[in-house]
Amino acid sequence: MALGILVWLASLGIAYAVGETGGIGRWNRWEDIRYFADPTVAESTKITNLNADLLDGYDSLYFGTASDVTALISSMATVEVSIATIELDIVTLESSMSTAESNISALQSSMSTVEADISTLQSSMVTVEASIVTIQASVDTFGSLAADETLSGDWDNTANPWADNEVAPGLTIDEGIINDTPIGASTPSTGVFTTLDAATLDTASLVASSDTKVTSFNADLLDGQDWDDGQDVVFGSTQAKQISTLAKTADYAVTTDDLGKSIRVTSGGTITMTFPSVGADEDGALLRYVKCGAGKLILDAADSDKVADSGAGGTIYNDVATQIFVPISFEYVHSIVTWVITGAMGTWVTTN
Numbered sequence: 001m002a003l004g005i006l007v008w009l010a011s012l013g014i015a016y017a018v019g020e021t022g023g024i025g026r027w028n029r030w031e032d033i034r035y036f037a038d039p040t041v042a043e044s045t046k047i048t049n050l051n052a053d054l055l056d057g058y059d060s061l062y063f064g065t066a067s068d069v070t071a072l073i074s075s076m077a078t079v080e081v082s083i084a085t086i087e088l089d090i091v092t093l094e095s096s097m098s099t100a101e102s103n104i105s106a107l108q109s110s111m112s113t114v115e116a117d118i119s120t121l122q123s124s125m126v127t128v129e130a131s132i133v134t135i136q137a138s139v140d141t142f143g144s145l146a147a148d149e150t151l152s153g154d155w156d157n158t159a160n161p162w163a164d165n166e167v168a169p170g171l172t173i174d175e176g177i178i179n180d181t182p183i184g185a186s187t188p189s190t191g192v193f194t195t196l197d198a199a200t201l202d203t204a205s206l207v208a209s210s211d212t213k214v215t216s217f218n219a220d221l222l223d224g225q226d227w228d229d230g231q232d233v234v235f236g237s238t239q240a241k242q243i244s245t246l247a248k249t250a251d252y253a254v255t256t257d258d259l260g261k262s263i264r265v266t267s268g269g270t271i272t273m274t275f276p277s278v279g280a281d282e283d284g285a286l287l288r289y290v291k292c293g294a295g296k297l298i299l300d301a302a303d304s305d306k307v308a309d310s311g312a313g314g315t316i317y318n319d320v321a322t323q324i325f326v327p328i329s330f331e332y333v334h335s336i337v338t339w340v341i342t343g344a345m346g347t348w349v350t351t352n
Contacts, residue, residue, distance in 0.1 A: 311352030
């Protein structure tokens with residue numbers, strides 16, 4: 001088999017012509033291809049010399065070397081790869097353009113929504129402005145109260161009470177109640193007075209003068225207006241005519257509620273009573289203890305208070321077994337933070 005390769009180089013491409021026994025075929029890579037005239041010999045002619053019998057001595061114009069053909073084929077493969085790459089890039093570009101178009105469409109839709117919101121907001125602002133104008137017009141119609149103006153309804157002035165110069169001193173009020181006392185009444189019908197001053201006391205029943213010697217509290221001072229039987233007279237937080245008692249048989253911490261009481265302690269052993277924690281509010285408070293048993297009774301001061309001449313937080317005790325039913329009374333003097341003995345029986349010893 002005879003193989004012929006025709007090479008033609010042009011400014012726009014490369015063309016090849018390949019011929020086999022029986023004639024020359026054509027393979028075109030570009031449209032701009034150069035065609036050669038058919039061979040002049042008959043198909044039945046036996047070719048013994050390709051150049052002399054077929055190409056008439058122009059073989060160098062129609063054939064290239066084997067290395068040229070190999071290089072040409074390699075170049076064609078490279079061109080084909082480049083074309084495939086370009087085609088892939090074109091597909092990628094088309095996809096990107098499609099995505100961009102979709103994004104542009106979404107953006108246009110969002111802009112349309114924003115424009116609608118702006119339009120709605122502008123409409124609302126117009127409504128608000130109209131309301132402000134209406135309110136301002138209403139405010140402008142407010143005037144001051146005339147001298148003979150009549151007020152009705154419930155007026156609450158708690159936040160801004162009337163000042164003294166805003167109330168007429170000769171104001172006349174018909175009906176109503178002040179501090180649970182009907183207006184115009186001399187005594188309250190309801191309510192409780194928690195404080196009284198000298199101006200509110202009725203001293204008509206106090207018939208004795210300042211230099212009168214009172215020998216009978218009822219006859220000389222109260223003019224027979226004595227209290228009902230059993231009325232208690234407060235003595236500190238206790239009663240003058242009868243002191244409350246509190247019985248104890250074990251250790252006990254006295255509280256301020258026990259002030260003014262007589263605490264009777266009965267025990268055959270040692271027992272401790274602790275004074276209450278007191279301060280300025282309890283200044284002058286009274287307290288009494290009575291040792292009713294043969295055991296030792298210890299009275300312990302709270303905090304840094306003192307008992308008689310004890311040290312701060314000290315104690316006073318009686319441990320004489322034969323001394324039974326012996327009392328000891330105290331008054332709290334806050335200025336010296338001391339429980340001062342106001343009366344006692346038996347033997348009492350202080351400690352530091």
